[in-house]
Amino acid sequence: MRKMLLLVLSLFIIGSSCSVQRMAIRSMGDILDNTMKTLFEEEDLELAEHSISSNLKLLEALIKSDPKNEKLLLMACQGFASYSLGFVEDREPERARRLYLRGKEYGMRQLKRNRDFEKAFTGNPAVFENALQSFNTKDVPFLFWTAYNWAGMINLSMTNPQAIADLPRVQSMMQRVIELDESYFFGGAHLFFATIYSIRPPILGGNIEKADMHFQSCFKYANDQFLLPYVYYARYYATRIMDRELFENTLDKVINTPYDILQDQTLPNKIAQEKAKRIYKKTDQLF
Numbered sequence: 001m002r003k004m005l006l007l008v009l010s011l012f013i014i015g016s017s018c019s020v021q022r023m024a025i026r027s028m029g030d031i032l033d034n035t036m037k038t039l040f041e042e043e044d045l046e047l048a049e050h051s052i053s054s055n056l057k058l059l060e061a062l063i064k065s066d067p068k069n070e071k072l073l074l075m076a077c078q079g080f081a082s083y084s085l086g087f088v089e090d091r092e093p094e095r096a097r098r099l100y101l102r103g104k105e106y107g108m109r110q111l112k113r114n115r116d117f118e119k120a121f122t123g124n125p126a127v128f129e130n131a132l133q134s135f136n137t138k139d140v141p142f143l144f145w146t147a148y149n150w151a152g153m154i155n156l157s158m159t160n161p162q163a164i165a166d167l168p169r170v171q172s173m174m175q176r177v178i179e180l181d182e183s184y185f186f187g188g189a190h191l192f193f194a195t196i197y198s199i200r201p202p203i204l205g206g207n208i209e210k211a212d213m214h215f216q217s218c219f220k221y222a223n224d225q226f227l228l229p230y231v232y233y234a235r236y237y238a239t240r241i242m243d244r245e246l247f248e249n250t251l252d253k254v255i256n257t258p259y260d261i262l263q264d265q266t267l268p269n270k271i272a273q274e275k276a277k278r279i280y281k282k283t284d285q286l287f
Contacts, residue, residue, distance in 0.1 A: 117134065182221075215229065
């Protein structure tokens with residue numbers, strides 16, 4: 001009887017320990033969530049870069065202890081996408097490709113908990129697209145950021161036929177985001193399609209009219225305050241139609257808009273301005 005009581009007590013202590021650990025991780029997740037929000041208000045790019053990279057490693061450690069924590073998985077998915085775009089892609093594309101892959105995998109962990117999606121993941125694109133109908137509005141953040149990472153990885157893997165073959169799946173995910181909430185992250189799914197339609201030649205599905213339509217939808221949500229879409233508009237749309245005046249005016253708009261016009265998007269706006277300045281220096285090459 002005594003041995004049985006000791007066994008029960010031991011199991012209770014172990015169970016309580018796991019529960020306490022889980023509570024601690026979730027409390028830490030709340031702190032990290034606030035930290036990430038604060039970082040988006042940061043104007044010092046060097047400070048932000050070092051802080052985000054440190055937070056990403058801490059996130060990965062917490063996820064290892066609580067692998068099904070949705071909040072942590074979403075922060076990692078968004079964090080790797082934001083870090084890669086803002087600080088790595090222009091300087092180290094191969095490293096950025098690997099980081100986008102990590103962000104994508106964290107998002108997929110959550111999305112594949114949907115059994116319909118998991119079963120369809122390796123099926124043909126039509127089956128995959130149909131499975132996306134099982135997601136609803138609450139799934140939009142995971143759909144968007146997972147697709148964003150996947151698209152970034154593909155964009156930096158253009159010599160890999162398998163990566164390019166995955167693009168229709170990414171497009172299906174972004175289309176589902178538009179169907180569920182086209183305003184999410186300042187119309188970010190519209191920005192994805194606007195860029196795709198601008199970059200591709202007509203023979204491969206490029207369509208400058210559709211590109212402009214998606215850019216205009218994106219601008220509606222950016223409202224002259226979230227600056228990144230305007231950088232893409234200059235870089236991909238204006239250069240595609242060879243309109244140098246539009247190109248220069250759009251970049252001037254980005255550079256001259258106060259980067260803290262949206263306090264909670266100060267960092268993305270500062271990054272957009274730095275990208276705009278780098279692109280401006282290539283004007284003669286692009287035209």
